[in-house]
Amino acid sequence: METLFFLLTTLLLISSSVKSKPDAASDHDLVRSSCVHASYPSLCFRTLSSYSGPADTPRDLAQAAVKVSLSRARKVSTFLTTRVTGKSQRERVALSDCVEQISDSVEELSKTLRELKHLRGETFGFQMSNAQTWVSAALTNEDTCLDGFEGVDGKVKSDVKKKMTNVAKVTSNALYMINRLNESRR
Template sequence: MAHKITLPLIFLAIIICLTGTQAAKRVTGYIKKSCATVTYPSLCEQSLSPYAKTIQTSPAQLARTALTVSLQRSLSTQAYLNKLKRFKGLKPRERSAIGDCLEEVSDSLDRVSKSIQELKNCDRVKGQEFIWHMSNVQTWVSSALTDENTCMDGFGGKTMEGKIKTSVRAQITSVAHVTSNALALVNSFAQKH
C-alpha cells in the first residue's frame, strides 16, 4: 500500500521541480535578453540575476531593480570615499578631490533615490502623466551618471597618479556602469509603455 502512495508523490515532486526550473529559466532568459541591449551586458546579468524572483518578466520591476542596484553601489562607494577621506597619508589635493567626488556621489545618490520613487508613480498613471513621470526618471538617472563621471575630474594630471586615484576610479567606474545599465533599462521600459 505504501508503494502506491509514494509513487504518485514522487511524480508530483518531479513535476513541481520541472515546472519551477522552467519558470526560473524563463525569468533568467528574460533578464539575459533585456541585458543584451545595455552597454555592460555581463555586469547587468550578474547584478540583476540575484533578483530574478522579484523581477519575473516585468519591465517596470526590472528598471526599478536596476536603479536599486545602482543606489546600493552608490551607497557602498560613498562609504568607501568617506573612509578613504579620513586616511592619514593623503596629500591635500587628494583629500580635496575625494571631497569633491563625495559631493558628486551624494548628488547621484539623491537623484537615483528620487528616480526610484518617481518610477513607482509610473505604475499608477497613463498617457501624458506617465510620460511626465518617466521623463523625470530619465533626466535624474542621466544626471546621476554625469555626477559619477564628473567625480574623477579632480584627479586629473600626472601629480594625482597613484593608488588613491586608481582605487577611486575603480569604485566610480563600478557605479557608473550599473547606473548606465539602469538608464538603458529605464529607457527600454519607457519605450515599451
C-alpha cells in the first residue's frame, strides 16, 4: 500500500512539473494566419512552421522571421566569399560589391534581432522604427547587389541572383512580421 501511495505521489509530482506545450496545430494556425498576407506567404509558412524555437506570439514570429533571414544571409555571405569567383573584371567588381552588401545586411539583421529581443514598453515605438529601418536597409542592400550584375550574363550572375533573391524574399517576410508586430501593439 505504501509503495502504491509513493508511486502515485511521484507520478502526480512529475506530471505537475512537466510544462505542457501547446499543440503543433495551434502553432501552425498562428503561423498560417500571420503569413497569409506576407509578400511570399507559402515561403513564410514553410520557413516559420519548421522553425524550432517558440512561435507563440507576434513577437516570437518576428524574431523567428529575422533569424531565418539572418541565417540565409550568412550562408550567402559564405557562398560569395568562398565559392564564387568572377571570370571577367565586371563580374569580380560585382561580386566584391555583393560581398560588401550582404555583409551590411548581416549586420543590419543582427541589430534588428538584438532590438526585437529587448523590446520595452516605453521605447517600443523607437525600437520598432529601428527594426523596420534596418530590415528595409538589408532589403535595399540585397537589391543593390543584384543591380551590380546589370549587363553581365552567365553562371555567376544566375547563381548570385538565385541566392540573393531567396534572401530578399525571407527578408521581405521578416519586414512584414515586424510591421505586424508594430501594428499589434497599437
